Amino acid sequence: MRYLPLTDTDRQAMLAKIGASAIDDLFVDVPEVARLDGPIHGLPMHASEMAVERHMKKLAAKNLVAGEVPFFLGAGAYRHHVPASVDTIIQRGEFLTAYTPYQPEIAQGTLQMLFEFQTQVARLYGCAVANASLYDGSTACWEAVAMATRVTKRKRAVLSGALHPHYAEVVKTMAHYTGDEIADALPSITADPELTGLIGRIDEDTACVVVQYPDILGRIADLTPVAEAAHAKGALLVVVNTEPVALGAIKSPGEMGADIVVGEGQSLGVGLQFGGPYLGLFAVRDPKHVRQMPGRLCGETTDAEGKRGFVLTLSTREQHIRREKATSNICTNSGLCALAFTVHMTLLGEKGLRELAAENHRLACLAADRLAKVPGVEVLNNGFFNEFTLMLGGRPARETIRDLAERGVLGGVSLGRLYPGVAALEHALLVAVTETTTEEDIERLAEELEASIKETV
Amino acid sequence: MNAPNKSGWKPEMQVAESGFLGGPVTSTGNRGLMLEEPLLFEIGRADVTGVDLPEIDAGAPTRLGGLERAASIGLVGLTEPETVRHFTRLSRQNYGIDLGFFPLGSCTMKHNPRLNEKMARLPGFADIHPLQPVGTVQGALEVINELAHWLITLTGMHGVAMSPKAGAHGELCGMLCIRAALEARGDKRDVVLVPESAHGTNPATAAFAGFRVEDIPATPEGRVDVAALKARLGPDVAAVMITNPNTCGLFEKDFREMADAVHAAGGFVYCDGANFNAIVGKVRPGDLGVDAMHINLHKTFSTPHGGGGPGSGPVVLSEALAPFGPMPFTARTADGVVHLVEEESAAEFGHTQAFGRMTAFHGQMGMFTRALTYILSHGADGLKQVAEDAVLNANYILRSMEDILHAPFAASGPCMHEALFGDKDFTNGLSTLDVAKGLIDEGYHPMTVYFPLVVHGAMLVEPTETESKAAIDQFITAFRGVVERALEGDEALKQAPYYSPRRRLDETGAARKPKLAYEG
Numbered sequence: 001m002r003y004l005p006l007t008d009t010d011r012q013a014m015l016a017k018i019g020a021s022a023i024d025d026l027f028v029d030v031p032e033v034a035r036l037d038g039p040i041h042g043l044p045m046h047a048s049e050m051a052v053e054r055h056m057k058k059l060a061a062k063n064l065v066a067g068e069v070p071f072f073l074g075a076g077a078y079r080h081h082v083p084a085s086v087d088t089i090i091q092r093g094e095f096l097t098a099y100t101p102y103q104p105e106i107a108q109g110t111l112q113m114l115f116e117f118q119t120q121v122a123r124l125y126g127c128a129v130a131n132a133s134l135y136d137g138s139t140a141c142w143e144a145v146a147m148a149t150r151v152t153k154r155k156r157a158v159l160s161g162a163l164h165p166h167y168a169e170v171v172k173t174m175a176h177y178t179g180d181e182i183a184d185a186l187p188s189i190t191a192d193p194e195l196t197g198l199i200g201r202i203d204e205d206t207a208c209v210v211v212q213y214p215d216i217l218g219r220i221a222d223l224t225p226v227a228e229a230a231h232a233k234g235a236l237l238v239v240v241n242t243e244p245v246a247l248g249a250i251k252s253p254g255e256m257g258a259d260i261v262v263g264e265g266q267s268l269g270v271g272l273q274f275g276g277p278y279l280g281l282f283a284v285r286d287p288k289h290v291r292q293m294p295g296r297l298c299g300e301t302t303d304a305e306g307k308r309g310f311v312l313t314l315s316t317r318e319q320h321i322r323r324e325k326a327t328s329n330i331c332t333n334s335g336l337c338a339l340a341f342t343v344h345m346t347l348l349g350e351k352g353l354r355e356l357a358a359e360n361h362r363l364a365c366l367a368a369d370r371l372a373k374v375p376g377v378e379v380l381n382n383g384f385f386n387e388f389t390l391m392l393g394g395r396p397a398r399e400t401i402r403d404l405a406e407r408g409v410l411g412g413v414s415l416g417r418l419y420p421g422v423a424a425l426e427h428a429l430l431v432a433v434t435e436t437t438t439e440e441d442i443e444r445l446a447e448e449l450e451a452s453i454k455e456t457v
Numbered sequence: 458m459n460a461p462n463k464s465g466w467k468p469e470m471q472v473a474e475s476g477f478l479g480g481p482v483t484s485t486g487n488r489g490l491m492l493e494e495p496l497l498f499e500i501g502r503a504d505v506t507g508v509d510l511p512e513i514d515a516g517a518p519t520r521l522g523g524l525e526r527a528a529s530i531g532l533v534g535l536t537e538p539e540t541v542r543h544f545t546r547l548s549r550q551n552y553g554i555d556l557g558f559f560p561l562g563s564c565t566m567k568h569n570p571r572l573n574e575k576m577a578r579l580p581g582f583a584d585i586h587p588l589q590p591v592g593t594v595q596g597a598l599e600v601i602n603e604l605a606h607w608l609i610t611l612t613g614m615h616g617v618a619m620s621p622k623a624g625a626h627g628e629l630c631g632m633l634c635i636r637a638a639l640e641a642r643g644d645k646r647d648v649v650l651v652p653e654s655a656h657g658t659n660p661a662t663a664a665f666a667g668f669r670v671e672d673i674p675a676t677p678e679g680r681v682d683v684a685a686l687k688a689r690l691g692p693d694v695a696a697v698m699i700t701n702p703n704t705c706g707l708f709e710k711d712f713r714e715m716a717d718a719v720h721a722a723g724g725f726v727y728c729d730g731a732n733f734n735a736i737v738g739k740v741r742p743g744d745l746g747v748d749a750m751h752i753n754l755h756k757t758f759s760t761p762h763g764g765g766g767p768g769s770g771p772v773v774l775s776e777a778l779a780p781f782g783p784m785p786f787t788a789r790t791a792d793g794v795v796h797l798v799e800e801e802s803a804a805e806f807g808h809t810q811a812f813g814r815m816t817a818f819h820g821q822m823g824m825f826t827r828a829l830t831y832i833l834s835h836g837a838d839g840l841k842q843v844a845e846d847a848v849l850n851a852n853y854i855l856r857s858m859e860d861i862l863h864a865p866f867a868a869s870g871p872c873m874h875e876a877l878f879g880d881k882d883f884t885n886g887l888s889t890l891d892v893a894k895g896l897i898d899e900g901y902h903p904m905t906v907y908f909p910l911v912v913h914g915a916m917l918v919e920p921t922e923t924e925s926k927a928a929i930d931q932f933i934t935a936f937r938g939v940v941e942r943a944l945e946g947d948e949a950l951k952q953a954p955y956y957s958p959r960r961r962l963d964e965t966g967a968a969r970k971p972k973l974a975y976e977g
Contacts, residue, residue: 015849049834083508138817222524301966337766
């Protein structure tokens with residue numbers, strides 16, 4: 001077995017040292033009923049690298065690879081070009097095979113990187129402090145709600161109808177068991193986000209109002225009035241961002257008065273990976289809230305010789321110290337994804353991020369204009385960054401999507417899949433465009449969409 | 458890179474105590490291959506980028522709703538050569554399994570096979586979107602389904618929830634299944650019993666899931682006090698959370714008896730599966746009466762720890778809890794098609810009692826491909842050997858150290874995959890921390906320290922199965938050397954480490970005035 005260095009001679013010598021005659025002497029504490037007489041039945045035996053690779057490649061070949069077809073999916077996961085050096089760095093064994101930096105003297109690489117990551121995220125979000133990552137955007141969203149209930153000592157969270165429905169579902173799942181009250185709604189199907197209704201739902205019992213920016217339909221709005229309304233009632237504004245590249249073009253949530261900003265960092269460095277692992281980002285605008293934050297925090301300090309160094313800090317918030325009184329139960333987070341994000345963001349810098357955002361927006365504008373010309377198709381949005389909603393004629397969007405896939409185009413995400421049973425959204429299609437989209441891809445989508453709609457009319 | 462050194466080190470600083478006696482003071486602060494590296498924000502520039510993109514056409518129309526980000530973001534960039542060097546230099550300040558023995562107890566730092574990395578990067582897995590039409594991702598769903606089958610079979614359980622993102626998230630998933638099952642039968646019990654030796658995530662998870670947590674004591678031999686547990690059972694106890702093998706490195710030999718008692722009293726049994734690597738392929742937790750157990754794919758099945766994640770924490774479930782598992786999940790029908798069962802199709806698949814959704818998408822696909830690759834490489838026979846070698850290595854260390862180092866449970870019989878020691882015999886005020894730092898100078902990553910809490914100055918050593926006997930013998934020699942110094946009260950140990958990129962760091966100062974982002 002290529003991964004197991006002990007030889008039978010070694011094993012015998014070691015058993016002798018231990019004073020055991022056979023390996024099963026070391027498993028004497030396993031009760032009789034649970035002892036097995038050999039390898040578990042019905043499972044294959046070990047296999048060579050070549051054989052395993054063959055099997056896995058066969059499975060991989062059954063999937064339609066995003067990069068091989070015109071591709072327009074988003075809804076919380078975006079396909080961006082990841083520079084080659086990102087993967088080279090995250091595969092360095094010193095990063096890949098290290099663990100949580102419990103021994104800071106020999107983990108400065110991870111720790112300094114986390115300090116840089118925290119700084120990048122805080123600045124991107126217009127916040128003071130970011131943590132060292134959470135699992136993904138959806139779990140970060142729940143952590144933000146939980147933190148808001150601790151800060152305000154209130155138990156009601158108001159969710160915007162245009163929050164990603166899966167994020168809302170995660171929040172509602174958790175709240176059901178923590179006894180928090182969640183007020184949610186369906187998205188208004190309008191050209192601009194409908195903020196008046198949302199503001200009207202904030203009351204004196206509200207811990208926080210949660211708004212996605214850009215929202216699930218790709219729309220963007222100035223959230224300053226929501227922040228003001230929330231603050232007037234003593235509530236916090238939580239802003240959720242699922243596309244960090246957008247913040248290279250549009251105002252940061254912090255600038256608009258968000259108290260907690262959370263999001264998905266997958267766009268930078270991480271890749272699509274069928275939904276995970278992703279990267280939960282979490283930041284607060286006001287440093288006074290730091291001690292209520294969930295997850296790991298890296299801080300600057302000095303060593304015994306006076307040299308600058310970094311450590312995990314404020315761990316009295318965390319489960320391994322506070323146990324049942326911790327701010328969260330999280331332990332392992334998304335360290336390597338945070339590294340990928342940081343390397344990608346370092347390569348971009350402010351200049352590159354702004355150019356990347358501009359290119360995404362330019363292509364998205366092109367796509368919106370072209371698709372609006374398809375008979376039976378309307379663009380819902382007034383404003384958008386790189387994702388917008390189409391209202392389709394003909395059959396429901398999910399069927400159109402399947403039909404487009406058969407025509408070799410991954411045409412977007414049908415809102416009917418995200419909001420099953422909501423008739424008003426059955427014909428809505430969410431289209432995302434990034435720098436990886438070519439003008440030919442856009443033309444192809446327009447043509448196939450037109451053909452697909454015609455077929456049903 | 459040759460940027461000004463801003464790390465705080467100055468050439469005039471004395472290095473006499475740093476172990477480099479007699480060596481010259483360098484002007485850069487570097488010591489040969491030990492290279493200092495400034496912060497990104499000290500070397501990056503706002504107008505530099507390592508990605509070639511079209512320049513912004515300032516006159517192009519936008520549809521950003523008048524929300525253009527006008528002010529500087531405050532980010533800086535580097536070109537590719539500078540980026541690669543910055544992070545490569547940082548990487549060299551890290552210890553990893555690839556560099557040496559990493560016996561961090563309970564964390565299972567075993568070799569990460571590179572085939573796993575290669576397979577996870579196949580475009581057919583890495584470059585697919587979670588919301589693609591399911592007809593275009595059948596291979597990915599098959600990976601999930603195949604891994605699920607392995608996990609169910611290896612544990613002898615009824616079902617598995619694949620979506621949890623790490624161990625603690627898996628714990629939460631299991632505990633929410635228990636809440637849902639109790640709710641379904643209108644049962645209001647809300648106390649969860651957790652042994653003192655448990656991982657901190659256990660009580661934190663139970664509290665996060667809305668339970669009240671009560672401790673149960675350990676016996677002097679390092680196991681759960683069965684009598685105390687039984688005495689506490691009653692109509693208010695919803696569940697127990699027991700780690701098996703436990704954090705003292707021992708198999709809970711009365712697990713079945715405890716599980717039966719808990720079930721008889723109407724409660725559920727959660728098993729923390731962080732240490733499943735000690736028994737994988739040898740023992741099926743389902744045979745011990747477990748209702749829910751998370752499996753850390755990054756421990757038992759060797760997906761890389763990555764400096765703190767990502768992990769993956771599927772939860773295997775008993776027949777009683779499986780109906781409450783979260784959305785989404787995969788199901789294969791007779792026609793060979795693998796379905797992704799989500800909220801709307803749940804009824805069709807007879808799964809109407811799901812407690813909800815734990816995460817936006819379907820789980821840690823990138824970890825599933827790696828874990829499945831690992832499992833297929835090892836097979837049923839190799840996995841059994843994994844458990845046996847891990848346990849053999851740990852017992853070898855236990856018996857090679859117990860003559861000089863306090864081993865509180867050495868008389869309790871064989872340990873499982875990790876050996877636990879304590880610092881009670883050290884002199885001159887020396888403690889576990891000093892031994893850990895002394896091991897750094899010897900070129901080792903220290904063991905887990907001060908955990909579990911039931912042993913004074915705990916040192917939890919987990920060698921794993923991927924170390925050779927020679928590597929372990931070498932470690933034992935070094936470990937004995939450092940322990941002997943602690944027993945003799947060697948003052949110099951209090952200043953260790955001397956030879957690492959940084960000396961002891963001021964953690965108290967860091968917490969008192971937190972500096973959590975670069976200012977400047």
